[in-house]
Amino acid sequence: MKMFVCIKYVPDTSEAEVKVNPDGVSVDSSRFSFDINDADNYAVEESVLIKEANEGDITVLSIGPKQSDVMIRMAMAKGCDRAVRIEDERIAGYDPLMVAKVLGGAVKGQEFDLVLTGCMASDDWHMTTGVALAEELGVNHVSMVKKVEILDGKKVKAYRELEGGLMEVVEVELPVVLTIQTGINEPRYAPIRGIREAQKKELKVANLDDLGIDAAEVNADASLVVLEQLYIPQVESSAEFIEGEPDVKAEKLASILVKGGLV
Amino acid sequence: MSELIKGGAFLLGPVDENTVFTPEDFDDVHLMIKKTSYDFMVNKVEPRIDEIEEKAEGVTLDLIRQAGELGLIGSDIPEEYGGEEADKITTMIITENASICGGSYATSFGAHTGIGTLPIVYFGNEEQKKKYLPGLASGEKIAAYALTEPEAGSDALNCKTKAVLSDDKNYYILNGAKQYITNAAWAEVIVTYAKIDGERFTAFIVDADSEGVSIDPEEKKMGIKGSSTCSVIFDNAKVPVENMLWEEGKGHQVAFNILNIGRFKLGAGCVGGSKKVIEFSSAYALQRIQFKQPIAQFNIIKNKVANMTILTYLMESLVYRVAGMIEDKLSAVKASGAAASDIVQAIQEYAIECSISKVWCSEAMDYIADEGVQIFGGYGYGQEYPAERSYRDSRINRIFEGTNEVNRMIIPGTLLGKAMKQEIPFMEAVMNLGAALKPLKDAEAPAESPAREEFYLQNLKTLFTLVAGNAAQKFGADIKNEQEILCRLADIAMDIFAAESGLLRVKKMMANGESEASKMALKMTQCYIYEMIPRLEAWGKEIIAATLEGEAASKAYSGIRLCCNFEPADIYGPKREIADAVYAGKKYFLDR
Ligand SMILES: Cc1cc2nc3c(=O)[nH]c(=O)nc-3n(C[C@H](O)[C@H](O)[C@H](O)COP(=O)(O)OP(=O)(O)OC[C@H]3O[C@@H](n4cnc5c(N)ncnc54)[C@H](O)[C@@H]3O)c2cc1C
Numbered sequence A: 001m002k003m004f005v006c007i008k009y010v011p012d013t014s015e016a017e018v019k020v021n022p023d024g025v026s027v028d029s030s031r032f033s034f035d036i037n038d039a040d041n042y043a044v045e046e047s048v049l050i051k052e053a054n055e056g057d058i059t060v061l062s063i064g065p066k067q068s069d070v071m072i073r074m075a076m077a078k079g080c081d082r083a084v085r086i087e088d089e090r091i092a093g094y095d096p097l098m099v100a101k102v103l104g105g106a107v108k109g110q111e112f113d114l115v116l117t118g119c120m121a122s123d124d125w126h127m128t129t130g131v132a133l134a135e136e137l138g139v140n141h142v143s144m145v146k147k148v149e150i151l152d153g154k155k156v157k158a159y160r161e162l163e164g165g166l167m168e169v170v171e172v173e174l175p176v177v178l179t180i181q182t183g184i185n186e187p188r189y190a191p192i193r194g195i196r197e198a199q200k201k202e203l204k205v206a207n208l209d210d211l212g213i214d215a216a217e218v219n220a221d222a223s224l225v226v227l228e229q230l231y232i233p234q235v236e237s238s239a240e241f242i243e244g245e246p247d248v249k250a251e252k253l254a255s256i257l258v259k260g261g262l263v
Numbered sequence B: 001m002s003e004l005i006k007g008g009a010f011l012l013g014p015v016d017e018n019t020v021f022t023p024e025d026f027d028d029v030h031l032m033i034k035k036t037s038y039d040f041m042v043n044k045v046e047p048r049i050d051e052i053e054e055k056a057e058g059v060t061l062d063l064i065r066q067a068g069e070l071g072l073i074g075s076d077i078p079e080e081y082g083g084e085e086a087d088k089i090t091t092m093i094i095t096e097n098a099s100i101c102g103g104s105y106a107t108s109f110g111a112h113t114g115i116g117t118l119p120i121v122y123f124g125n126e127e128q129k130k131k132y133l134p135g136l137a138s139g140e141k142i143a144a145y146a147l148t149e150p151e152a153g154s155d156a157l158n159c160k161t162k163a164v165l166s167d168d169k170n171y172y173i174l175n176g177a178k179q180y181i182t183n184a185a186w187a188e189v190i191v192t193y194a195k196i197d198g199e200r201f202t203a204f205i206v207d208a209d210s211e212g213v214s215i216d217p218e219e220k221k222m223g224i225k226g227s228s229t230c231s232v233i234f235d236n237a238k239v240p241v242e243n244m245l246w247e248e249g250k251g252h253q254v255a256f257n258i259l260n261i262g263r264f265k266l267g268a269g270c271v272g273g274s275k276k277v278i279e280f281s282s283a284y285a286l287q288r289i290q291f292k293q294p295i296a297q298f299n300i301i302k303n304k305v306a307n308m309t310i311l312t313y314l315m316e317s318l319v320y321r322v323a324g325m326i327e328d329k330l331s332a333v334k335a336s337g338a339a340a341s342d343i344v345q346a347i348q349e350y351a352i353e354c355s356i357s358k359v360w361c362s363e364a365m366d367y368i369a370d371e372g373v374q375i376f377g378g379y380g381y382g383q384e385y386p387a388e389r390s391y392r393d394s395r396i397n398r399i400f401e402g403t404n405e406v407n408r409m410i411i412p413g414t415l416l417g418k419a420m421k422q423e424i425p426f427m428e429a430v431m432n433l434g435a436a437l438k439p440l441k442d443a444e445a446p447a448e449s450p451a452r453e454e455f456y457l458q459n460l461k462t463l464f465t466l467v468a469g470n471a472a473q474k475f476g477a478d479i480k481n482e483q484e485i486l487c488r489l490a491d492i493a494m495d496i497f498a499a500e501s502g503l504l505r506v507k508k509m510m511a512n513g514e515s516e517a518s519k520m521a522l523k524m525t526q527c528y529i530y531e532m533i534p535r536l537e538a539w540g541k542e543i544i545a546a547t548l549e550g551e552a553a554s555k556a557y558s559g560i561r562l563c564c565n566f567e568p569a570d571i572y573g574p575k576r577e578i579a580d581a582v583y584a585g586k587k588y589f590l591d592r
Helices: A038-054 A066-077 A096-107 A129-138 A190-199 A248-259 B030-054 B059-069 B088-098 B103-116 B117-124 B128-140 B251-287 B299-334 B340-349 B351-376 B386-398 B404-420 B426-431 B433-442 B451-481 B484-513 B514-548 B548-563 B572-587
Strands: A002-006 A009-013 A034-036 A057-063 A082-084 A115-117 A140-151 A156-161 A167-173 A176-180 A203-206 B143-146 B162-165 B173-180 B190-196 B200-207 B214-217 B229-240
Touching: A002 A038, A002 A129, A002 A156, A009 A066, A034 A038, A034 A066, A038 A115, A038 A140, A038 A176, A057 A066, A066 A082, A066 A203, A066 B030, A082 A096, A096 A129, A096 B299, A115 A129, A129 A140, A129 A176, A129 B229, A140 A167, A140 B351, A156 A176, A167 A203, A190 B030, B030 B059, B030 B088, B030 B103, B059 B103, B059 B128, B088 B103, B088 B251, B088 B299, B103 B117, B103 B143, B103 B173, B103 B190, B103 B251, B103 B386, B117 B128, B117 B190, B117 B200, B117 B251, B128 B190, B143 B173, B173 B190, B173 B200, B190 B229, B190 B251, B190 B484, B200 B229, B251 B299, B251 B340, B251 B351, B251 B386, B251 B572, B299 B340, B299 B351, B299 B484, B299 B514, B340 B351, B351 B386, B351 B404, B351 B484, B404 B426, B404 B451, B404 B484, B426 B433, B426 B451, B433 B548, B451 B484, B451 B514, B451 B548, B484 B514, B514 B548, B514 B572
Parallel strands: A002 A057, A002 A115, A057 A082, A082 A203, A115 A176, A140 A176, B143 B190, B162 B190
Antiparallel strands: A009 A034, A140 A156, A156 A167, B162 B173, B173 B229, B190 B200, B214 B229
16 A cells, blocks of 8 residues: 555644734744644644555655744654655645645656555644645545545545535545544554664655646646635624523523524 | 763862753753653643542553653663663653652652662572563552551561561571552562561562452551652561562662662652743743732732742752763763662762752752742642642652751761761861852852852851861760751852852853843852752851851851852842743743
């Protein structure tokens, strides 16, 4: 099983305050700690589980800065075999289609059975990159995957979790792109030994030229998305205090909920 | 790293920052291990703290084994015996993180990986290593270290446990009682000490299931309630002769050197514990509203958060500096094909720094835990929030691994010993005092920082030489009875070492370009040094008043004044900024 797993270096916005830069289209990231996108962490684990069960070979792909090397090595410490980090300022990184083109360019020309990505990135929430990548590569895809079974090395059975806990099961032929949901497995921790071995594994750094990708096709001019503004919405609070005896209060509350279409 | 620095030499002159290891020097492997060990604690240990505290059957052991699978308990064990054979920096990183989920797990972990396992790593013979280390590396077997006895606490060599060779010469028969032994109820391997024929103090490895070994019920403790602490009773316990550890009559080498390592690791534990207190206290302060605003915004709360952060910064700088010194020494020794005795010497070289790490960090952590409770107010006194537990857990650090009093005495005691043996040029420094003081009369402190703070620190080192030199000359060998002086000298030496560790780290950071982090680090160092100078001045005078009289005393006082002359600067403003930086991320902000 020849696999690629795509991972993204994202800021942890849960604790630190988010501040928009004066340019209005970027966020001050100096106070954030960065790490692997949550869903991608599950994708890495799934690829390693598949490798352990079926034998295989995993290449990590990531577009990101030098600082993300530690994240990439962590994936290798868990069992991925090698990595390519793509770093090129010309890439219009906020446009998932451009990102998919770059990742596709890195995969093209090589044999593969599976490409795994997270189902979404916690920073921009496009939920598009994996699917667009399948299109770019001209192969099948299954999105929002919650369980994977490899059938006889030619097909996969993928379980998609839908609203209300409904499971959809699809069988697709390889090669295929799977976008992985969180919770599909329990990501492991990298053991010290793995961490050390990871330092010896190949981490290739490539720019667009190295990958033979025409910058004009993936830069801001090529992108159909224009990021106009980022802002933090004003916090508004309007509270209505309901007065009266309990039964009166209940009636008023019920009518507000009904009027508001909330029940 | 460049030439090796002698233990204690920091007191006698400037230190080049490039010889010092700092957390900014972590390489990728360190950072990755840091992440693994941190994530393991937060996701696996933290959810089980309540069970740990109740000593729920098997929980701590299960967690130690899981940590073992990741290589987190075998970092000091050679690879050939199933360990990771990592550097000391790695061990410190793991130890720091092992302390972020309360003192109970930290203590069980620390006693197993440190004082329990290391005697075999450093002093065991080939067969002993082969037999015991793989199980200890994986956590399959838990280790304990049984030195203390009812009548031999600080006075460990007053050991009453006796070992006598059996008639068939196959066993040592041990009789005696060890008390307050961490991990006792869980341990399969107990490193202990007994006097052969009541005379020759010797270390032994005892299998806990041996005939004649029994474990008393658990002690009821103030804190670290989830750790096991019991007495171990040897009643004609049969210990195979091949389980004698190291050499007959050389048990003190094992005992004291292992404690040295335990001491500097204890400092790392305090770093982790303190970072956690900063985290939960700042988060609480930001959401607790009084007088219509978060209490975090009251300046006196900011002041507390800043003090906690400054101490944590210095602890962290200090601990990794010592780890770097020991690592350099050990790798130099290993490179030359080390015998165990070389390793003993390598560790012994930094006995002063190890004791400083133990005492200074345990007291800083205690202060931080105490202020943590204060920030929580009444909620801090209740068990619903973690402040209460960390306050109770923190207290033991000042008692075990040698009480802080015993360790304080080790600091000047070792220094004067080294001076006598000409290992460090302390006597020369005393002789040159006149020359050192003279230029201070009309010296101006540099206007720029951190050169300014460096100048002040240098003068404080002269202060140390002045008071220590006078005391040593006055009391000679009897200085050992002047415990108040010895402890004050230790206080001065510790503050200098801590502040200097912070300062050298800033210098290193600034050499890589000024950053938000380096600016904050400088502010923290400055605040500490400005508060420390008047304190050291008072301590110095206190010592002189007990040492000299009349003109000699007056002369010494004016020397002290010269050393402690400084231009006061505002520390309230910088401290508010330090607190704001903590609030921005609700955590200690220099962590990567
Ligand atoms: C929870 C816990 C876990 C422990 N775990 C272990 C363990 O795993 N293994 C182990 O071997 N031991 C362990 N100990 C024992 C611990 O190391 C001792 O309690 C400690 O060394 C102090 O000895 P002591 O209690 O006999 O106090 P003492 O030695 O009686 O000291 C009492 C007081 O007198 C002071 N004092 C003693 N001598 C001097 C002196 N010469 N000059 C000035 N002041 C002095 C001390 O500083 C202290 O303040 C543990 C203790 C506790 C509470």
